[in-house]
Amino acid sequence: MLVTRLKLAYFNMLEERRLKKLSSPMFRKIDADWKRHYHRINPYKVCRTFWNNPHGIYGETPLSALDPILKECALGPSDVFYDLGAGRARLAIYVAATYPCKVRAVEKIELFNHHTMQLIATYPLHLELHDADILEIDVSDATLIYFYGITFSDNFIRKVAEKIPYGCRVITVSEPLGGRFSVLKKYWVRYPWGKTEVFLQK
Numbered sequence: 221m222l223v224t225r226l227k228l229a230y231f232n233m234l235e236e237r238r239l240k241k242l243s244s245p246m247f248r249k250i251d252a253d254w255k256r257h258y259h260r261i262n263p264y265k266v267c268r269t270f271w272n273n274p275h276g277i278y279g280e281t282p283l284s285a286l287d288p289i290l291k292e293c294a295l296g297p298s299d300v301f302y303d304l305g306a307g308r309a310r311l312a313i314y315v316a317a318t319y320p321c322k323v324r325a326v327e328k329i330e331l332f333n334h335h336t337m338q339l340i341a342t343y344p345l346h347l348e349l350h351d352a353d354i355l356e357i358d359v360s361d362a363t364l365i366y367f368y369g370i371t372f373s374d375n376f377i378r379k380v381a382e383k384i385p386y387g388c389r390v391i392t393v394s395e396p397l398g399g400r401f402s403v404l405k406k407y408w409v410r411y412p413w414g415k416t417e418v419f420l421q422k
């Protein structure tokens with residue numbers, strides 16, 4: 221347990237260093253505020269309590285590791301990026317503060333959404349929060365979707381895949397969506413829990 225905590229602290233320290241070099245002053249300002257909002261809130265506990273099932277296994281994407289993939293996607297003003305299951309919306313905020321596309325964060329946990337709403341109200345971000353279930357939200361305008369769906373059932377993932385509009389690119393972690401999607405590129409990405417493949421598909 222102690223070793224795991226130390227490893228996580230070390231991982232986070234390296235991530236923060238990389239992010240400092242990578243991110244814009246605008247993101248760093250919002251991020252400092254984001255950290256103040258979540259001071260003393262344990263997202264793992266919040267998520268576990270809210271879902272009381274396997275969806276409750278919380279984790280966040282290391283922004284510095286995902287950024288090279290986002291760069292390659294060349295998000296422009298006509299793009300609409302979705303984070304399906306946005307959690308504390310740090311990734312959504314990062315994308316909105318870094319790229320000129322529209323960003324939509326989809327999340328069900330009220331506590332996370334409460335803080336995300338306050339941040340959206342404070343900063344001029346082109347980010348919309350959808351307090352909605354991933355399976356119920358209309359994603360027909362999406363051009364790039366990020367789905368960190370490692371804890372979802374095959375049935376859930378299949379239902380998500382069915383909703384995705386043709387031509388939309390999708391980034392998934394650990395497994396590709398399969399079916400009508402073709403993998404455009406694979407990447408090795410280091411998450412706090414280990415190195416895994418990330419798939420960009422269409």
Ligand SMILES: C[S@@+](CC[C@H](N)C(=O)[O-])C[C@H]1O[C@@H](n2cnc3c(N)ncnc32)[C@H](O)[C@@H]1O
Pocket residue numbers: 267275277278279280281303304305306307308309310311326327328329352353354355368
């Ligand atoms: C692993 S976290 C990912 C957070 C963020 N996307 C990131 O990569 O940093 C998954 C999030 O999905 C949310 N989630 C799980 N099932 C959901 C559902 N059916 N509808 C909306 N959000 C859901 C959870 O509450 C959790 O915050």
